[in-house]
Amino acid sequence: MASEAIEKLIAALNRLPGIGAKTARRLALEMLTWDTDEVRELADLMVDVKTRVRRCSICFNLTEVEPCSVCSDMRRDRSSVMVIDFIGDLLAFERTGLYRGLYHVLDGRISPLDGIGPEDLNISQLLHRLRHGEIREVILANGPTVEGDATAQYLSQCLTPFEVSVTQIARGLPVGSDLALADQVTLSRALEGRREY
């Protein structure tokens, strides 16, 4: 053991996703070579993020201002809302630059095995938006898993009383993969989701 302080830092870094014990040790030793100011700047940034970044009260996106930059952007299509499971999914869709509507982050998926029910997700807030807004289309973009499908099924039941069009993003084959190696569930979803060409 080098020193108690270093070991503590290694253990803390080790808690981050994708950082194993070895990488944590390398990062900790690297920080020791930095100037004290540089290290302080990094620490301040982390504290800053934690204290300034909140959730948007409308869509649950991460934001420093209320509402978030997506919800307050008047150039976006306010009649369309895409429902996603996690904030990471929102960031992924924003990277495409193709979607110009609004979002709604559920913060999870319905999962009986984990004891996560509809009441644990931001579903009532979505229904509130539908009741009091100008939304005409809901795009279900829940993850392609049993839990994501269950969430989509539940949502589509909740959405029937509303006069909105409900669509779901395509399920099926990843671009660049080999068709012959795809499993039967993936292929049948791809077939079900086929469209006019």
Add this chain to the structure above:
Amino acid sequence: MICHTDGLVLRGFRMSESSKVVVLFSRDYGKLRLVAKGARRPKSKFGASLEPMTWGRYVFYRQDNRELQILSEGDIAHAFEPVKQHYGRMAAGSAICEFLDHITEDEDRNPLLFSIALEAMRWVGSIAEIALDVPVWYFQIRAAGAVGYRPHMSGCVQCGARLQRHRLGFSPGLGGTLCDKHAGVGMRVQFETVNFMAHLQVGRPDRIDLSLLRGVNRAEVTRILRAFFDQHIESRYRPKALDFFERLRAAEPALPYGAGIQDL
């Protein structure tokens, strides 16, 4: 050693950014915990074969004294799509997978239990929605029998007397039903309920007579099973999926089962 086995995926956990751990109830090796590297990536070779409630053929590399084994292949045999594509059926299937996980130890081989699980999963996908509780009860009762905790329901567990229509009891501690004379020590139960539960013990799904559901009190079956398993199967955690399923069912009408049964 490279091993091949059929198995039912009970659940999965995220392990790292791209990998996951799958709990598999396998026919040939019992319950296994398998690491599937890269399984969370969109182009993973495992595809949909590691989703919970999937019956597949799996290849893994087995090493003794390892808690986690390395999974190398997964091929879907039956994806139970009718279960996964319906909210209530998915909840029932989850309850079955959770119960199977709950009553088994790692690497304790039990091919009978495996085939009961597949039967129950198929039944969850095909039975009329009104009777969706039945495959779950069926699995709990048959699975308990397959691991050595068969509730005694064919007579009085104390004296062996035949069960009469009225004044019946059930004792979780004694592990079965009680006749009029001995019913004092147990919980009060109805004849129709016990009769139907006993019926579930004997047949395979295709031989279960669902007309016997008439007069069965759903909440009573649930209460009996809970009390029995609390007593006999060590419970370190509260069942989540079963709670979820029972909440969903409790919101449904038709209690006790009446009209509608003849259509089954």
